Amino acid sequence: MNSRRLVWRIARLVEIRDETPSARTLVLQIPGWPGHLAGQHVDVRLTAEDGYSTQRSYSIAAPADGERVELTVQRVPDGEVSPYLTEELTVGDEVEIRGPVGGWFVWRPNGTAPVLLVAGGSGIVPLMAMIRARRQAGSRTPFRLIYSLREPGERYYAEELRLPHPGLDVTYLYTRAVPDGWARPAGRLTIADMNTGGWPADFGPECYICGPTGFVETASDILLAMGHDARAIKTERFGPTGG
Amino acid sequence: MTEPAQDSYQDGNALAGPLREIFAVDVTAAAGQCVHCGLAGPVASLRVYGPAPGMVARCPGCDEVVLRLVRGPDSAWLDLRGTVSLRIPLPGPGVPDGTGEGPA
Numbered sequence: 001m002n003s004r005r006l007v008w009r010i011a012r013l014v015e016i017r018d019e020t021p022s023a024r025t026l027v028l029q030i031p032g033w034p035g036h037l038a039g040q041h042v043d044v045r046l047t048a049e050d051g052y053s054t055q056r057s058y059s060i061a062a063p064a065d066g067e068r069v070e071l072t073v074q075r076v077p078d079g080e081v082s083p084y085l086t087e088e089l090t091v092g093d094e095v096e097i098r099g100p101v102g103g104w105f106v107w108r109p110n111g112t113a114p115v116l117l118v119a120g121g122s123g124i125v126p127l128m129a130m131i132r133a134r135r136q137a138g139s140r141t142p143f144r145l146i147y148s149l150r151e152p153g154e155r156y157y158a159e160e161l162r163l164p165h166p167g168l169d170v171t172y173l174y175t176r177a178v179p180d181g182w183a184r185p186a187g188r189l190t191i192a193d194m195n196t197g198g199w200p201a202d203f204g205p206e207c208y209i210c211g212p213t214g215f216v217e218t219a220s221d222i223l224l225a226m227g228h229d230a231r232a233i234k235t236e237r238f239g240p241t242g243g
Numbered sequence: 244m245t246e247p248a249q250d251s252y253q254d255g256n257a258l259a260g261p262l263r264e265i266f267a268v269d270v271t272a273a274a275g276q277c278v279h280c281g282l283a284g285p286v287a288s289l290r291v292y293g294p295a296p297g298m299v300a301r302c303p304g305c306d307e308v309v310l311r312l313v314r315g316p317d318s319a320w321l322d323l324r325g326t327v328s329l330r331i332p333l334p335g336p337g338v339p340d341g342t343g344e345g346p347a
Contacts, residue, residue, distance in 0.1 A: 041260075099260065
């Protein structure tokens with residue numbers, strides 16, 4: 001189904017959805033797109049008129065849907081690429097995309113082990129692709145999501161995650177500000193959070209952690225301390241833009 | 244993934260695109276072994292510094308260089324002297340695995 005050669009393809013922006021004041025979902029139409037797995041990412045390349053070009057990797061936010069590919073991009077204030085993608089790019093514009101790439105941090109709908117997703121800030125993006133892939137496939141694999149972020153206004157996909165998803169439990173953790181009446185005080189992820197919102201190690205879950213480096217290391221250390229198998233913990237980390 | 248911080252590093256997942264320019268299959272899912280400390284683990288778990296002048300992937304156990312990749316205008320340099328071996332998962336002949344790579 002897929003060509004072996006990794007090529008740059010022209011992607012046209014067909015839809016924009018704002019997730020937060022500084023993050024938006026870009027729906028791209030990419031002729032010849034070979035399909036992808038939840039958790040994979042793409043490289044996006046921008047080329048200036050003088051020929052200078054630069055590229056960044058972005059996780060795909062939704063499962064394969066023909067030639068439509070969704071990315072959610074967080075604006076990094078001094079970034080070279082994300083301000084353009086989140087503020088300048090408009091419907092009908094084109095960018096270059098290559099992918100999908102990455103075959104390790106992926107979830108396949110035929111998986112039967114329970115799944116724990118741990119997101120820090122914009123690390124939710126590839127994990128949301130897994131949640132959506134589960135739903136798309138009609139999978140009954142039990143999922144739990146622990147989503148850590150600074151404050152409620154930074155939630156991505158808030159409406160969609162509010163809807164009931166049988167077999168998906170969602171736990172929000174806020175590190176700086178909590179909604180009124182919220183029982184858990186603001187604070188970083190702890191072993192108690194992982195005990196409450198995650199799975200016991202005995203259940204043999206597959207664990208996917210995505211977020212800033214410090215967050216990923218903390219979450220990973222907690223899971224190891226709880227007795228989870230290191231081989232069942234998959235991580236993807238990036239800079240300090242998230243939770 | 245989003246843009247890396249300047250004083251931070253990415254992980255080996257960031258090598259997926261650049262390595263797929265060279266290899267017919269995804270190498271980030273491969274298990275590599277570090278020459279320096281013997282730690283074995285997926286290429287995706289390496290600590291990657293870069294991109295300029297090239298990507299340098301260090302062992303998460305001992306911080307020594309495991310892999311270096313420099314992409315020039317007409318060639319790529321891949322330095323694997325810090326790697327004992329790579330065990331690359333492959334589907335059976337003729338079985339597409341859906342990761343964007345066909346069988347080798």
